Amino acid sequence: MFTGLIEHTSRISSISDPSSPANPSTEDEQGGFTLTLDDAAPILGDCSIGDSICINGACLTVTAFGDDWFKVGLAPETLTRTNLGEVKVGDKVNCERAMAGHTRFGGHMVQGHVDSTATIISKKPDGDSIRYRFQLPPSTTLLPYIVEKGYITLDGASLTITEVDDRERSFGIMLIAHSQEKLTLTSKDVGSTINVEVDCVGKYVLGSTERIEAMVDRIVEKKMKEKGLL
Template sequence: MFTGIVEKIGTVSALVKLDETETGGGGTSLTISDAAEILTDVHLGDSIAVNGTCLTVTEFTSDSFKVGVAPETLRRTNLGELTTGSPVNLERAVAGDIRFGGHFVQGHVDTVATILAKTPDGNALTVRFQPRDPEVLVYIVEKGYITLDGASLTITAVNDEEKWFEVMLVAYTQEKIIIPRKEVGQTVNLEVDMAGKYVEKQVKAQLEKGLAGMGLEKLVENIVKRTLKDMKIGV
């Protein structure tokens, strides 16, 4: 589990494509450098989110670490577009003693999204995206959470007909994540807020069982309670 608060921007220092006989089954091995700040407590097998993708540490030094990227992960994310020298957002898995500044992020990418436009607004930057899989737009709502390349961001606009959404990056955030460095036409990894998925599942379950005379207000109340219980949040 992650928070979507990027801890460090690292650099891809080595990228090796693996053949079918090597561990990774034809995937890719990535070495990420410039990561000393997040490796002070690292162990083999730990999870680190690289551009919002939960990956397992297989080797590490004081400044760098290595992860394997499976073929399925390459198909679902933008990690296959990385080259030597590419910057990447990094975040360690959540520890039990930290403040939770973002939102619940799994590090399981739903799809990639293409940058359609970047528009300055004072010292802020509005960025418009179009998801490769438009079906994820059902989980994307104005003022809701979204994770882009591992960064927890707030959605400022959604257009379901034209199939795009926007986020605004304040000056501080622009310095801490890699999205402002990307050009129009490049992609980001997208993970929707999992709360929306839980709500959808509960609604479908209730509808399949039939309302059985239950009022809409009571139905919504039950769905919310079950969703929070699934996410292990007390009510």
């Protein structure tokens, strides 16, 4: 579990694709697509093999690490759901270690389970802030979970939704000056993709409501049949 408060931005130092003859998999990579990240010392002081680190919003497992670098494996599902298949050597990514039980819980409850990607469709300055608008793909089912002034996680960062347009499948956020210095979103332009995780509390509430409604419908139908009304 994470909070969406980015601790550090690390750099992609190498990308290994075992399916390529030029990059055969090694034992420590366990036959998976592997990212190596450096410039990572601030988040490795208490690191252990098997720890979770949220990278651009995706919860990934540390498979190896040193003083200033670590490796994570990427499964096909991760590549399908996220923008991590698009990163290049030298790119910066947002990083957050798993939430500790003894710290204040800022941000919001983030699972690190990316739901989809969205595309930046506008980026405009507003005073010392920047207003962004994003568009979800035509196949999206996420709009019921995206509400004005609600939470959303973009590339791992907990942000507040400022506007929603269901017809355009779009939503907006405002990035304050402090966040501009901390997040990789600042360096992204119109047309770039970002990882999206909607508020998991909304998922559970809406999912539970739908199940309760279905259960009530079944009970009503049963009682009506018993009374010969159907």
